[in-house]
Amino acid sequence: MSKSLFVSHSSQGFVFAMTENRRLIEYGEETNERAFQVGDIYWGEARKINPSLNACFVDVGDEKDGFLHYLDLGEHFGTMRKYLAELSSGKRKPGMLQHFDRVEALPKDGQIGTYLQKGDRIPVQITKEPINSKGPRVTASLSLAGRFCVVLPMDSGVSVSRKITDAEEKKRLKQIAAQGLPRNFGVIIRTAAIGAGADEIQSDIRDLVDKWKEISRKLVAAKPRDLISKEITRVTGLLRDLLSDQFDQIQVDHPGMAEQLKEYIHGIAPDKVNLVQVYKGKVNMFEHYGLDKQIKGSFGTTVTMPGGIYLVIEHTEALHVIDVNSGNRSKKDTDQQEHALQTNLDAAEEIARQLRLRDMGGIIVIDFIDLRSAEQRKALLDKMIQLMSTDRAKHHILPMSKFGLMEITRQRVRPAVQISTQEHCQACNGTGKIGPSLLITDQMENRLDYLLQKNGESKVTVVAHPHLAAYCKAGWPSLQMKWWLKYHKWIRIQADNQKLMGEYRLLNSKGENIPL
Numbered sequence: 001m002s003k004s005l006f007v008s009h010s011s012q013g014f015v016f017a018m019t020e021n022r023r024l025i026e027y028g029e030e031t032n033e034r035a036f037q038v039g040d041i042y043w044g045e046a047r048k049i050n051p052s053l054n055a056c057f058v059d060v061g062d063e064k065d066g067f068l069h070y071l072d073l074g075e076h077f078g079t080m081r082k083y084l085a086e087l088s089s090g091k092r093k094p095g096m097l098q099h100f101d102r103v104e105a106l107p108k109d110g111q112i113g114t115y116l117q118k119g120d121r122i123p124v125q126i127t128k129e130p131i132n133s134k135g136p137r138v139t140a141s142l143s144l145a146g147r148f149c150v151v152l153p154m155d156s157g158v159s160v161s162r163k164i165t166d167a168e169e170k171k172r173l174k175q176i177a178a179q180g181l182p183r184n185f186g187v188i189i190r191t192a193a194i195g196a197g198a199d200e201i202q203s204d205i206r207d208l209v210d211k212w213k214e215i216s217r218k219l220v221a222a223k224p225r226d227l228i229s230k231e232i233t234r235v236t237g238l239l240r241d242l243l244s245d246q247f248d249q250i251q252v253d254h255p256g257m258a259e260q261l262k263e264y265i266h267g268i269a270p271d272k273v274n275l276v277q278v279y280k281g282k283v284n285m286f287e288h289y290g291l292d293k294q295i296k297g298s299f300g301t302t303v304t305m306p307g308g309i310y311l312v313i314e315h316t317e318a319l320h321v322i323d324v325n326s327g328n329r330s331k332k333d334t335d336q337q338e339h340a341l342q343t344n345l346d347a348a349e350e351i352a353r354q355l356r357l358r359d360m361g362g363i364i365v366i367d368f369i370d371l372r373s374a375e376q377r378k379a380l381l382d383k384m385i386q387l388m389s390t391d392r393a394k395h396h397i398l399p400m401s402k403f404g405l406m407e408i409t410r411q412r413v414r415p416a417v418q419i420s421t422q423e424h425c426q427a428c429n430g431t432g433k434i435g436p437s438l439l440i441t442d443q444m445e446n447r448l449d450y451l452l453q454k455n456g457e458s459k460v461t462v463v464a465h466p467h468l469a470a471y472c473k474a475g476w477p478s479l480q481m482k483w484w485l486k487y488h489k490w491i492r493i494q495a496d497n498q499k500l501m502g503e504y505r506l507l508n509s510k511g512e513n514i515p516l
Contacts, residue, residue: 002248007235007261008285009254016235017291018242024294027357028234036062036126036136038413039145039231041215043222044068044124044138049113056116057135058124061225064135068124070112074141075105076154077115083154084122087220094216096209097184102154123219123228129414132317142215144208147240147268148193148201149177151208155186163191173201180205185212192241236264241392243269251289253279297439298357304443305350308450309343313354319363322351326369340369341376345383352387361393361412370404381406440468440502441479447506452487457508461492464504469495 007016013031017024044058047065057065074080079102086092092100106115116122128137144151158177160170173189180202181187193201211229218228232240239250243265252258258278266273279285286292297304303311308327313320324347326340351366371377377400384397384406394411401407444462451457462472472479472493483491499505506514 001246003242003244003246004248004289005235005238005250006285006289006291007250007252007254007257009252009257014235014254014257015286016238017286017295018238019289019291022290023353024291024298025353025356026238027295027298028359030234036060036129037231037234038126038129040126040227041123041142041229042066042126042138043219043224043226043228044122045224046116046118046120046122049116049118051111051113054112056112058122058138059225060124060126060136060138061227062130062135064130064133066124066126066136066138067134068112068138068140070110071108072127072137072139072141073106073112073115074139075108076102077106077140078103079154080140080142081115081122084219087216094220095213096182097153098182100184102156102184121224123215123222126231127413131412131414143188144211144215145190145240146204146208148190148196148204149208150188150190151205151212152186152188153212154184156184157186158189159187160189161191164189164194166194169194176201177205182209185209190241232264235261239265240268243272247272247275250276251279251285252276253285293439293442297442298354303350303354304446305346307346308446309347309350311347311350311354313358315360319365320360322354322364322366324351324366324368337372337376340371341379344368344371344380348380348384349387352384352391355388355408355410356391356393359393359414361410361414364408364410366406366408368400368404368406371400384408440504441472444504445483448483448487448491451506451514452489457514459489459492459509460514461494461507461511462504463494463496463499463507465499465501466495466497468499468502468504469493 002021004019004022005016006019007014013029015029016027018026042060044060044066046056047059048057050056054070056068058068060066082103083092083097083100087094122140123142124138124140125142126136127139130136142153144153158174158181160173164170164173173193176198177187177189179198187205189201215229218226222228231237239261250261252261255278258276262273262276265276279288281288284292286295301313303313304327305311310325310327312323312325314322324344326343347368354360355364368380371380381397381399388395388397388408391410393413396409398407448460451460462469464472477485480491480493483489508514
C-alpha cells in the first residue's frame with residue numbers, strides 16, 4: 001500500500017489531498033484567516049451560566065460564545081484553578097508541577113454553578129469548531145497532542161489507546177512512558193507509538209511538557225479572548241498522525257511551504273525529509289496527478305461506482321443520509337439476495353471512504369438494499385466495522401434496523417467538507433446547472449460498459465456536441481482507440497451541432513436512440 005500527500009498553495013491558504021494507491025482518501029482546505037481550530041487554547045471568560053443545561057457559555061472571541069458543559073470542566077478543574085491563582089499572585093513561577101499538590105477531583109454529578117461564576121476567566125481548549133449557527137465547543141481539561149503521546153497537565157498515570165490490543169506491547173509502552181513522565185502529568189499513548197523506541201517516546205513527552213511550560217508562561221499575562229496556544233495545521237497534523245513507511249511522496253507546489261514541511265518532518269522523522277518534493281510542472285499539480293477528476297467525481301450528490309452501483313448523499317442540519325442503489329448492475333445467474341449482499345458490501349467500502357473524505361460527522365443514516373437474512377445483515381455490519389477500523393474519528397456503528405437502515409455516529413469536530421461539483425450551463429447562462437464536464441467521458445464509458453459487455457449490443461454510435469466528439473477522437477491513443485482496444489468493437493463518433501456542450505446520445509445498430 002502506497003500513500004501520497006499533495007499540498008497546493010493559494011493566496012487564501014492551502015488545499016491538501018491524500019491518496020492511497022492513487023485513490024483519494026482525504027481532502028481539506030485551510031485558509032490563513034481560519035480561527036478556532038480543534039486543539040487551540042484560549043483564555044476564556046464565562047459569560048452566562050445555564051443551570052438547565054448544566055453548562056456555561058464562554059467568550060473566546062468568536063461571534064458565538066463557546067459551549068462548556070459541566071463534564072467538560074474535567075475532574076482536575078479545581079487543581080487548575082488553584083494553579084492559576086498561585087500563578088497570578090506570584091506564589092508560583094510558570095513551569096513544572098513537581099511540587100504542586102492537587103485538590104480533590106470534581107464529582108461527576110455536580111452543578112457547574114458551584115465551580116464557575118459569570119466573569120470568571122479560565123483557559124479552554126477547542127474540541128469542536130463553529131458549525132453553522134453554533135459556536136465552538138470547548139473544554140477546560142487541557143491536553144497536548146504529540147506524535148506518540150498526549151500529555152495531560154494536572155493529571156497522573158499512563159493509559160494506552162484502545163486500538164493497541166497486544167498485551168506485551170501495552171506493557172512495554174507503559175513502562176517507557178512512566179520512566180519519562182514528570183509528577184502531576186498524565187499521558188495517553190497513541191496508536192502511532194506501536195514499535196517506537198524509548199528515546200522517541202520520551203522525547204515526545206519532553207517536548208509536550210516544554211510546550212506546557214510555554215503555555216503557563218503565557219497564562220500569567222493573558223487577557224480575555226487571547227490565543228494562548230495554536231494547534232498545528234491540518235497538514236502537519238496529518239503527517240504527525242499518519243506519516244509512516246507507506247508514504248512514497250509528498251508533493252508541494254510552493255517552495256516556502258515545502259521548507260516548512262521539511263522542517264516539521266525533520267523534527268518527528270528525519271529519515272523521511274526527502275519525501276518532500278517541490279512540484280515544478282507547468283500544469284496545475286492537482287490536474288497533473290488526476291486529483292481534480294477524483295474530487296469532481298467524489299463530492300457530488302451522486303457518487304458512481306464501477307458496475308453501475310451509485311450512492312446518493314444528502315446533507316441536512318440534523319444528519320447525513322446515504323442511499324445505496326444497484327443502478328444497472330445485474331447478474332442473471334446469481335441469487336437475488338446474494339446479489340443484494342454483494343452490492344451492499346461494495347457500497348460499504350465506498351461509504352467508509354466518503355465519510356473520511358468529506359469528514360462527515362454527527363448522525364449518518366445509510367439505506368442499504370434490503371437483506372432478509374440475519375446472517376447477511378451480520379456480514380454487512382462486520383464489513384462496515386472492519387472498513388471503518390482505520391478511521392481516526394471516534395465512531396459507533398449500529399446493526400441494521402428492521403427498516404433496513406444502518407445508523408452510524410461519527411465524531412464531528414469541524415464542518416463537513418462540501419464542494420460544488422456542478423458547472424454553469426452555457427445554454428441557460430447559469431440559470432440551471434449541469435454535471436461536471438470532467439466526468440462526462442467517464443459517464444459515457446460506464447454506459448458503453450453496460451451496453452457492450454452486459455447488454456450484448458453489437459454496435460453503438462455516439463452522437464455528441466462537436467467539442468466532445470473532437471475530444472474523444474483527439475490524441476494518440478485517442479479515447480475512441482482505447483474503447484476499441486477495451487471492447488474489441490469500433491465505436492463510431494458523430495458530431496452534432498444541435499447538441500449542447502457536454503450533451504450526447506447513443507444509437508444502436510439500427511440507428512435507434514438508446515435511452516440514457
